[in-house]
Amino acid sequence: MTAGPVAPPVRRLLVWRHGRTEWNATGRFQGQLDPPLDDEGRAQAARTAPFLAAALRNEDTVLVSSDLQRAVDTAQALAPLLGAPLRIDERLREHGLGSWEGLTRDEVAERHPDQYEQWVSGQPVPGRGGEAQADVAARALAAVADLPPASTAVLVTHGGTAGRLLEALLGLGSEHRRVFGPLGNCHWSELSFQASGWRLMRHNLSVPAAGPQEGGRRPAGDRGPFPGPSASDVPDAPRSGATPEEAPPAPVEDADAAG
Template sequence: MSGAAPSTPPVRRLLVWRHGRTEWNASGRFQGQLDPPLDAEGRAQAARTAPVLAAALDPASTVLVSSDLQRARDTAGALAPLLGLPVQVDARLREHGLGSWEGLTRAEVADQLPDQYAEWVAGRPVPGRGGELQADVAARALAAVAELPPAETAVLVTHGGTAGRLLEALLDLGPEHRRVFGPLGNCHWSELSFQASGWRLMRHNTAVPTPGPVEGGATAHRDRGRSGSDVPDAPVPAAGASPEEAAPTQDADA
C-alpha cells in the first residue's frame, strides 16, 4: 500500500458493473478480448438489472461509460435509455487480454497447458501465455477513472478480470491481497464511495434476484450478494467466471 494522500477524483461514487452472461461464460470458455455477444440469459440479466440501477441514479449527475467490447456495450445499452444518457466508450475498460488462452475452455487449457493452468489456479502470474500483465490491466483501468468527466456518479460497464484489478487498485491493495474480494458475477456490480481517506467499498457483488429457477437447478434469489467475480464459488450458470480468478467451476468469463 502506498500510504500517499489520495487525490480527488472527478467522480465521488463509482458503480462497477460487469456485463451480462455470454454463451462462452456458460460453457466455461475464456473470452479475454475476443467478443462473443450476450446470450438470451445475459440480455435478460441486463434488462432486469438496468431499472434497479436507474432508480438509484440521478441522470443529471451521472456518466455511463462502457468497455468497447460488445458484450459490455450491449449491457450498458439496457441502462442508457432509462437515464436518457449516451454510452461513452473507453477501450481501457475492456477485459484482461489472455493471449493464447482466448477461445479455449478451462478443460482444454488444463489438458493442453497443465503447467500454465496450475499457475492460474494458484493465483500466480502465468508465464508464456501472452496477453497482459495484471498490473497493466489495473493501470489502464485507473487511467480511465482518472479521466472521467466530472460528475457525482460514474457507472463503469466492464468485465470480471478488469473489475477485480480496478477494485484492488482503487482500494490500494497490493498483489499479496489479490482475491480478497470474490469475483463479480455476470451483471453484478460493486459500489465505491470516495471519502477523505480515499475510496471505500460500500457494496460488492450486488445483484438483482433471479425471478424463479434458472438453468442448472439454481433457485430464485440465490445470487444476491454473492462475493464472486469472474469465477463463481460453485456452478452458477447465471453468474459467469473470469480469467484471473480462482479455481475452476463451470463457466469462465474474460
C-alpha cells in the same frame, strides 16, 4: 502535514459487469474475444437497468463502457433510462489472455499444463501472452482519472478488469488478491471516495430474481440506496454464467478473468 489523496472527477463509482454470454455459461475464456450476450445475458441487463436507473434518478451520472460488444449491449440497456450518452473506452475492456482465449479450463489444462499449474497456484503466467495484471489495472485507473466531472460514474466492464480496478482503487497489493470474490454476470460493486481514499461500500450486488421487494422495501441488511448483496455473495454457478475464474478451485487460482 501529509496531503490526502487527490480527489477524482467523480465521488462514487458503480463497477458493473456485463451480462452472461454462452462462453460464460460453458466456462470458456473470453479475454478480448467478443462473443455476444446470450438470451439470459440480455434478460439480466433488461432486469438490472431499470433498477439502477431508479436508484440513480437524481444523480449526475456518466455512463462508460468497454468497447467489447457484450459490455456495450449491457450498457445500452441503461443509457436511455438514465437519459445519459454512452461513452466507450477501450481501456475498460477485458484482460487479454493471449493463447488461452477461446479455450475452456479443461482445454488449457490439457494443452498448456505448466501454464495451468502456474495459474492454479496463483503465479503470473507469462508464457500465455496477453497482458500483465498490473497493465490491466493501470489502463483501468487511467480511464477513471479521465472521467468527466460527475457525482457518479457507472463503468460497464468485465470480470478480470473489474477485479484489477477494485484492487488498485483500494490499494490492495498482490498479497491481498481475492480478499473479495469476483463479480457475477450483471452484478456490480459500489465505491465511494472519502477523505482517506476509495472505500468499497457494497460488492457483488444484483437485482433480486423475483424483482423489487413487495411494497418497495429493501432486503434485510441493506442500509443504502442500492439492494443488498445476493444471498450467498457468490457469482453465478459454474454452469450458469460463471467464468473459469469463478469455478473450483477458487481459493487458490489466479483471478485473471474470462468475462
